[in-house]
Amino acid sequence: MVNLSSNGLATLFGVAAVSLATGYYLGQICPSVRTKKERLQDILWKCKMEAEREILNSGNESEDGYEDDEEEDDFEVNSLALNDIPGEVRMALVIRQDLGMKKGKIAAQCCHAALACYRLIASDALRTSYNPELCDRWLHHGQAKIALKCPDKEAMDELFAKSISLGVNSYVVHDAGRTQIAAGSATVLGLGPAPKAVLDQITGDLKLY
Numbered sequence: 001m002v003n004l005s006s007n008g009l010a011t012l013f014g015v016a017a018v019s020l021a022t023g024y025y026l027g028q029i030c031p032s033v034r035t036k037k038e039r040l041q042d043i044l045w046k047c048k049m050e051a052e053r054e055i056l057n058s059g060n061e062s063e064d065g066y067e068d069d070e071e072e073d074d075f076e077v078n079s080l081a082l083n084d085i086p087g088e089v090r091m092a093l094v095i096r097q098d099l100g101m102k103k104g105k106i107a108a109q110c111c112h113a114a115l116a117c118y119r120l121i122a123s124d125a126l127r128t129s130y131n132p133e134l135c136d137r138w139l140h141h142g143q144a145k146i147a148l149k150c151p152d153k154e155a156m157d158e159l160f161a162k163s164i165s166l167g168v169n170s171y172v173v174h175d176a177g178r179t180q181i182a183a184g185s186a187t188v189l190g191l192g193p194a195p196k197a198v199l200d201q202i203t204g205d206l207k208l209y
Contacts (some may be wrong), residue, residue: 041168076120076128079167082194089137090144091192092118092203094159094180106188106209109173113190114145115169121193129169138193147209159190162202168194 093110095101101109120129138144150156156172163170171190177183191199 016205034099064204069096074120074163075170075172077120077164077167077169078128079131079134079169079194081167082198083131083133085112085195085197088144088192088196089134089141090146090196090199091190091194092140092148092199093209094148094156094189094191094206095209096149096156096187097149098154099185099187101180101187105180109175110147110189111171113171113188114174114197117169117192120171131169134193146203148203149209150189150206153186156186159191159202160189163189163191166198166201168192168198168202 044099081097091114094111095110118135120127121131122135124130150159160172168191172186173188173190175181175183175185175187177185181187191202
C-alpha cells in the first residue's frame with residue numbers, strides 16, 4: 001500500500017483540478033468554433049430557402065400591396081431644349097386618388113415611376129429621351145421629388161399630354177393587376193427630371209399628396 005502525506009494528497013488533487021479545468025476549457029473552445037460554423041451554415045440555408053420561397057410566391061397577391069409589378073409603357077420625348085432653363089431640377093410623382101390604393105401600394109407605384117423616368121433619361125444614349133446634362137443637374141442637387149395628387153385618369157391623361165407638349169420626360173405606370181386594383185390601371189404619372197419652372201406649368205394647380 002502506498003502512503004501519501006497530506007502535502008502529496010494536496011499536490012495530487014491540485015494537478016487533477018488543473019487537468020480537469022484545462023480539459024473543460026479546451027473542450028469549450030473546439031465546440032464553439034464548430035457552433036459558429038454551423039450557425040453560419042444555418043443562416044445561409046435559411047436565406048436560400050427564403051429566397052426560393054419568394055421566387056415561388058412572386059406571383060401571389062400581397063395583402064398590403066408591397067409586392068408589386070408594373071407593365072412597361074415607355075414613351076420617349078426629347079427634353080434637350082430644357083437644358084437652357086436655369087433653376088432647380090426636380091421630379092414630380094402624380095398619384096391618382098380614385099383608385100383607393102393603400103399607402104404601401106402607392107409607395108411601390110411611385111418607385112416604379114421614379115425609376116422609369118430615370119431609366120428613360122439616363123440609361124441609354126440611343127434613346128430619344130436621353131439627356132445626361134439635365135439628369136446630372138438633378139442628381140447633383142438633391143434629386144428633389146414631389147408627390148402630388150390628381151382626381152382620376154382623365155386628369156392624369158391631360159397632365160401627360162401637357163408634359164409631352166412641353167418636352168418633359170414622362171412615364172405612366174400601368175399596374176399589372178396582382179394587388180388591389182385591376183390590371184392595366186394607370187396609377188402614377190412620373191414627370192422629369194425637369195426644371196421646376198416648367199413642371200409648375202404642368203402641376204401648378206395640383207395639391208401635395
